[in-house]
Amino acid sequence: MTTTDHGTIPDAEPLAAATDLATALRELIELSVVTTVAPAEVRAVAELVRGASERLAVARRPVSQLPALGGRAFDPVGGEASALALPLVMRREDDGVVGEATLGVAYEGPPTYVHGGVSALLMDSVLANAAVAAGVWGMTAHLELDYRGPLPIGQALVFRARVAETSGRKSQIVGTIALASAPDQVLVEARGLFIKPRQEKVDTYFDGITDASGERPSQSRASDATAVPEEG
């Protein structure tokens, strides 16, 4: 099992290898939409990809079993080991979180602009990051976005969020997306209500989940994935 600080050599390699694969896959996904090579060559690459799948398919975990990597390595927005993720890495700044990313053509909606739903996908994660940074973890109950201008593909974007209000198990989080070159002109504005589920709901939702070895997780292990910090 990987330690949470990834500090020991035997534990660091699975995450490093998975990250290596995700990084390679991200590039291949982007190339798959911008390549202009002949269809026969595209088909040959598809065959190569199927061969790669066969090698990974020989051993796999069931959906209910947590990955050995721990944490959020496979998160589809921020996970360094997720091929779907940019990844969008957030850091703390002032009273919230901030991160930068440049989106490729694979994330395109209208020609040369980011898909509107991708902005929503990213902002849900950005708001959740602000919640976690403030120690007020919850699940998304409401998400709302205003689109003031389109986000160009291939230009650095800056994502921000902060907790606006916390009351009991509920937190209101606000966030924005802007061009890194014009950070004060907000292009997308988001508001989210995150609610920390009651413990009995957490127990129901995550009943039957096992750790990486297939065992029922200990309390500390469960919180590694379902991450419910105590209310303060």
Place this chain on the structure above:
Amino acid sequence: MTTTDHGTIPDAEPLAAATDLATALRELIELSVVTTVAPAEVRAVAELVRGASERLAVARRPVSQLPALGGRAFDPVGGEASALALPLVMRREDDGVVGEATLGVAYEGPPTYVHGGVSALLMDSVLANAAVAAGVWGMTAHLELDYRGPLPIGQALVFRARVAETSGRKSQIVGTIALASAPDQVLVEARGLFIKPRQEKVDTYFDGITDASGERPSQSRASDATAVPEEG
């Protein structure tokens, strides 16, 4: 250039080949998060993927050049040739659109459940589909979601949307996600405001875009990608 009905053999193969690659990539992406093979094997697969990228990288279009496939083949939600897409294919039913999809572990947020942002990504597309089906295309101006219950990974989900109101260039669209096995119990509810931009804005947004041959697109070609049906 691919004809819109993909009816002729010389034009059908680029889309078929790109779809073949996207299908293979989807499987590899899912396996990359569920595999439990040794890190050395994961690294070997990453090397294989980099080799695949090299083959596609020899010829590529710039961001501003539309793909030769036409249409929405690379759309990150519904595009059959997008590795990021499920793909989520919608069909007309009653006064709206409906589609089914089962999400893999690659789309996971909390353990065994779909990432909240992924629901938002999908619903933006589902609402847009309802708009297009009703002939009221627009760009997302506002998107709002209520999450009533988590969506399980690996279970068939049903997505619905319909235009609730249209007034001039603005359309209010509503939609839902439910389990296919319990279609009347809404788990995610979405509302969107889609606005058809004024022609001068369309011209500004999509200025500089070229068709697949690198030429400025004709009016009919532009509408293939930016798809602005006439009002009325």
